[in-house]
């Protein structure tokens with residue numbers, strides 16, 4: 001193993017936050033609010049390369065008179081197919097309204113009625129209309145614009161754009177001490193009292209995804225290589241209605257369209273969802289994704305027909321979906337939208353407690369790369385921006401309180417990235433064999449391909465993340481939530497997958513999560 005020698009080193013006094021989506025910036029603002037100086041590393045310019053800014057639906061929050069955090073938590077637990085941590089779901093639901101009001105106070109222009117009350121829409125598997133939206137389908141972009149402006153204006157928050165984290169730094173006891181950062185062609189050791197990963201999901205590892213291409217499981221790989229426990233990586237959520245017009249990434253047709261009454265039909269215009277589930281078009285996301293997968297596989301085709309439910313209002317009610325459709329030559333006012341499932345969200349992730357603490361001292365995680373336990377095997381729609389805001393804030397506060405041990409970091413080896421062509425090969429293989437429907441034959445073949453790529457290209461972050469997903473999918477010999485094994489279609493007793501990929505031989509491997 002070769003370590004780069006004599007690298008420039010920067011010691012920072014406060015938390016180092018890796019990632020600048022809603023979780024990362026919520027953490028930065030919370031840490032700065034505690035009086036900490038914060039350094040945020042973003043691989044892309046702020047607002048780009050993060051899924052938060054692409055979210056259409058909004059934030060699920062119990063604010064209506066006939067709703068309650070208990071009902072929201074119960075829906076979250078029910079959607080998660082036996083693997084949601086009920087206490088964490090209750091925490092998420094209880095802190096939700098405060099998080100939305102905090103974002104509104106920062107300038108996020110949530111849709112309101114004439115009396116200033118938040119408008120709330122219905123989405124699948126919610127027992128109440130409770131999704132707070134912005135401009136119909138523009139929640140992510142508008143919320144991120146507000147948060148980015150506030151973060152940029154905060155003198156306690158320094159932001160490095162174009163910064164790619166290539167390894168975590170650890171001291172001889174295994175405590176994370178910062179990160180090895182590539183920026184402007186230079187590797188720098190950034191040493192910090194606490195490091196918080198908020199790098200998002202891994203949709204970019206798949207050929208068909210609604211996520212930005214940059215989102216490729218980097219945080220999962222970095223944390224795994226530092227010895228952190230990874231929970232349930234096999235649970236990948238496929239959004240049922242990506243717009244199927246051959247675009248990469250695939251544009252999304254928000255679930256809120258079905259909340260408004262749009263229906264899924266086959267190529268002959270016949271509705272099909274009631275054949276799969278009594279809840280029809282508003283069944284849980286995994287059920288709808290599998291139904292659409294089957295309709296497409298058997299040649300029937302799948303389309304979202306919003307002509308009657310939305311029709312002429314489309315440009316105002318769902319401007320982003322409308323623009324994406326028109327751009328592809330589909331007028332959703334007069335034509336059904338061709339749809340197909342696409343990777344949308346990663347339920348699994350780096351194990352954390354309610355304060356973002358991972359199983360490795362000095363390392364925190366928040367947002368999609370983390371596993372707080374709120375999503376289980378199938379995330380409830382519009383719970384992800386909420387989780388980013390609630391747990392990003394909690395993790396930021398905890399990271400700000402971390403005491404600097406002043407221990408020197410050991411030299412770290414930068415993890416490679418996959419070359420572009422190999423990445424495309426991996427993406428195709430992941431969509432083929434670790435998609436909506438999985439089996440032993442496909443997963444075994446895929447694992448062998450990943451191993452061969454690792455021999456050729458080394459432990460690239462993309463390969464480490466892909467291997468976590470695929471090996472856990474192979475080991476889970478049952479079907480549950482987003483993970484469907486056609487060779488094991490039934491469910492067993494609900495159990496989590498917990499993987500410690502790498503057990504470094506540190507003097508004492510501090511475990512701090514509780």
Ligand code: SIN
Pocket residue numbers: 055056057058253254255256344380381382383384
């Ligand atoms: C959507 O708008 O359908 C996506 C919402 C989500 O993934 O939470």
